Amino acid sequence: MPTLEVMKKDTKTNLEGFAAAPVNLSLKPADKIKLLREMIRIRRFEERSLKAYQAGSIGGFLHLYIGQEAVAVGTISVGGKHDHYITAYRDHGHALTVGMGMDECMAELYGKATGCSKGKGGSMHYFAPDKNYWGGHGIVGGQTPLGLGLAFYQKYKGLKGSCLCYLGDGAVNQGAFHESLNLASLWDIPVVYIIENNGYSMGTSEARSSAFQHSLAKRAEGYNMDWDVCMGHDIYEVRAKTEIAMKRAHEKSRPTLLEIDTYRYEGHSVADANKKKYRSPEEIDEYKKTKDPIYLFKTKLIAEGVLTEEVYETIDQEAKNEANASAKFAEESPYPTEESIQEDIYWEVDHGRTSQGRIFFNDEQE
């Protein structure tokens, strides 16, 4: 894909190139502010959730997205009515971007009945089918065939739709993903696989987990599939390259493998004790200084005259307030009832049995 290759080089030298892409030129000032606000909301939400975790209000896993905000916001902002989204366990950013509320998301982390999954799914399992968001999946690579199915459905129904299916750089070595790539290309399924390449799978660097040439996305060539690589800190570039892939899905019903380079500031999960051992503090600081997606976009918008420091401060303060309010909401929400443990398992049990016989099997202890 020479043209894409060129675009890739391009990005390295000339970030403005992507600001000029039609999908970005069409943005009104309000739209740009909205993109910035969404990135800020993700960060503040997660910072607040980290505090709650450290305070012991949240248990289990908590995989933070901080540093990668431009990927979720940039890619999803390009989508329309029939474009669907599914990702792995690092799913808060995508959830807020599709429009899930901080309250239901924070309450889910607290394991409360008011959570988006009624406290049954937790951090790794946010879902909002009404917003085309299909989770939130804990098994590495396990969501990749599901994403294929979401996209297949669009094609089957003759809709101009797609599915953006996100996975990590470590997930590319799961067999199910490989099978999905072959099926996607073989059957012209409008799926866009987005590798959020943050350089590490837990403590394992990309180089220690994957053998590849040039990029992970280039593996797509083995499946006769289009691919591209993208700088994830520049939301304009993310939007531009996502739009190319989505167009391909909508108009040609062809899949794309899009690798977006990004970085996570926190550990793999907040329980990651080695987050500064398998990578140097300098590496982290360097990225924060030179590539922070929020800072870069903020600066750009100020340069464009779309944003002022004051407006930025207000947006930021609003996001912090919203996050704090969501924590309060979560705190004050009730836990699920004991009965609810056996709800939401079988559709028919929740809506009236269609089958007969016993469906749950504990010995009742009279």
Next chain:
Amino acid sequence: MPTLEVMKKDTKTNLEGFAAAPVNLSLKPADKIKLLREMIRIRRFEERSLKAYQAGSIGGFLHLYIGQEAVAVGTISVGGKHDHYITAYRDHGHALTVGMGMDECMAELYGKATGCSKGKGGSMHYFAPDKNYWGGHGIVGGQTPLGLGLAFYQKYKGLKGSCLCYLGDGAVNQGAFHESLNLASLWDIPVVYIIENNGYSMGTSEARSSAFQHSLAKRAEGYNMDWDVCMGHDIYEVRAKTEIAMKRAHEKSRPTLLEIDTYRYEGHSVADANKKKYRSPEEIDEYKKTKDPIYLFKTKLIAEGVLTEEVYETIDQEAKNEANASAKFAEESPYPTEESIQEDIYWEVDHGRTSQGRIFFNDEQE
């Protein structure tokens, strides 16, 4: 891998190029006759087994290798002391080539106690660890990580060894194979994956099962792995390209993905009712006429003055006699005893318990 690419083109135009490869030049007349004899023995053995199947002496599956003989014989003939072999269920050819006897192989098909697996494995499960042959595996792609392990062991022990792991063109779309390719390249494991591309997985053509560019083997580039494509009807070419891959394994401990184009004359298994529906009889005849590996090698050896029609006839007759004798041996052999059903399950049960407690769980019916 341009050089390999060139070699590929090469093969199309100039078959003699490979006769001149060192690995083939070094062959003495007797060696060449031996290669021919092994191919003939495979074909006659399988023709005899087909008769036995049609006569009802053999049940279950019977996947015939007829047409692909030059692949097993050519590749294995290059191997040495520390080179190991593992394949899928189409495993008779490899078995005879590594030196398993027709008697034990035929008896296994008959489900007799004298079979190579005591009648417990059947057609798909021939094994001869003493001959570096590790099966014979029924789950498509399931053998590919095992082959990786056989090769890993050579490296771990510091041996100049390798594993040739065979799979079909349909098997390349199993996730476990993809995971194995990545591990092989990432860890410098001396494995040679050999795709025996006979154009079909059951009734599905290569084009209906795989999305790819140029060749299935080219997918190796995504894993930074060397690859090549090879004409499977020319045993000289098979040996030449196998030797390159094996050298790479022995000397650089690097893996190779080698795709060998070949063809099966019979159905997927002998139960394949559609063998002339998903491909035309003309296609089959065309291959038999122009690319039959035995006929081609026979002609070549006669041209080289190494073989005469008479010698060929003798070899062929001997092979037929050997096959008939093996069928007689199988006929006359006893079935396994009922007790043997629960032998060969746990090493410790066969060699004296090391653990305690009950290990088999049927209700005994007093």
Next chain:
Amino acid sequence: MRKLTYREALREGLSEEIERDDNVVIMGEEVAQYNGAYKVTEGMWAKYGDRRIMDTPISEAGFIGMGIGASMLGLRPVMELMFFSFAYVAWDQMINNASAVRYMSGGKINCPIVIRGPANGGTGVGATHSHTPENAIANVPGLKVVCPATAYDAKGLIKSAIRDNDPVYFMENTLLYGESWDVPEEEYLVPIGKADVKREGKDLTIIAHGRCVILALKAAEILQAEHDLDVEVVDLRSIRPLDEEAIINSVRKTHRALCVEENKPFCGVGAQISHLIQSKCFDDLDAPVKRLSALDAPAIYSEPLEKLQLPNVDRIIKAALSVG
């Protein structure tokens, strides 16, 4: 009444649902152009075309996961596993995604998918192709498991399975595909979770599913004729949900029970049922519940031996007579 083979009955059920609901699609290896490895879908591709009947590459995790994903949006895929044993390469998709996505979303999603294929030994296909994991699947809350023993049940249950809004794993048997039973012309459904007393008796209850029901019925005739033992045969038909009432009612009548299944013994379905019986019929039992399973070994290739390894009429008779 007209007779149909188990295979034809399945095909008729599948075809009726394909015609009834545009969301029903059939996918699997060789199901379309090849007409099915075991000819269950014979002629359907010619009749319904590429959109409804799809051949897949050998990528079970990929295409079954794809079906699960599409079912979240309302598609009703019927996925064929050429052998149910191949489920093991798609196990994570089948166990985690199909069963848990509803729960983990707090009930926002359901997966109306059917995964079907033959799960049986007895044809000399060896250890890796003869798995019967109904016990392991029924262990998973969120999943349903059915194992029809006759053509009538196969048709009625496949239709119910396709219309079911939860994932249903549907286990068939290659040795039954060619067997014929009465099947009415007019449409009918067999409810999931309802057992069927296929033979009434007063001395002993045999609980079985799948082909073991047919064997048990043959054994029952001989037990009656030669041993004057009047056996009741309860065909579970569904493993999850399970018709416990039918089992309990029968054992309360006969006071003796034998569980027959093709699975290996450890934690097989018979263990669950034995536990049920001893807890619900403790004072009704005249003897311990017995179980008959495959001899505890990988499936042996050698066909005469495999016949001895699997439950067969002789073994069932012996086991029935051994129930104290």
Next chain:
Amino acid sequence: MRKLTYREALREGLSEEIERDDNVVIMGEEVAQYNGAYKVTEGMWAKYGDRRIMDTPISEAGFIGMGIGASMLGLRPVMELMFFSFAYVAWDQMINNASAVRYMSGGKINCPIVIRGPANGGTGVGATHSHTPENAIANVPGLKVVCPATAYDAKGLIKSAIRDNDPVYFMENTLLYGESWDVPEEEYLVPIGKADVKREGKDLTIIAHGRCVILALKAAEILQAEHDLDVEVVDLRSIRPLDEEAIINSVRKTHRALCVEENKPFCGVGAQISHLIQSKCFDDLDAPVKRLSALDAPAIYSEPLEKLQLPNVDRIIKAALSVG
């Protein structure tokens, strides 16, 4: 005696075997440079290096299959599954290849591999990360399953498992890693297949494995103190092979049995044991065998609820008192 945590005991056992036998290698995600997701292998990479302690990509089917293949030649790989739940993406390798290659080769091959990792809920990691498939694995002839409940057993059993010439699947528990028990300085082995009566009693037998043993012991103390019920606790330690004698002997003494496990109820280990007891102790039983399992639902995330879903001391007491 010195105390070690379950984690330290495992590490000591692994280290002793690494030093004892050059064929022992440890592979898994983050086991080396990261020191183990749960720190079981902490310090081992620094001490034993890349050759013996290997980090793997996230390719369970690939690297576990690789370990099985290498074990056919005599390597003794100890594969860590970060969570045992991830076995489901490697299920075909673990179930078919490890268990059947010996049989299908007529006994020419054996696979001395150990696959270990935590299999438990209780830490709010949700439905996909909380599987306890000891029942499904023990269903497979050719495989062995052990579930140590204490540091002492963990060390003794991991050493036996590594020296075992058959595949041993070794299930741990993240909630036990930090708990301490007496562990002698001198080397010892715990035999696979031998249960351990961890508390003697005369009124009721509780059969359990893994962490449920610890809960049962706590419950037993309260049952003694507050209900004057003298409970015997049989720790299975191994699921396959199974120490049936220990179970039978205990029940013949107490005449009452309760099976406690973390798995879901349908076809759990408790079902197999309930069947065993009713068939071997039919006339000894004063009441039906009871079973206590996780509440039959996918593992719920919400931690206070998960505590109610899993067996806990209160639920065990309630169940024990309900044994008629």
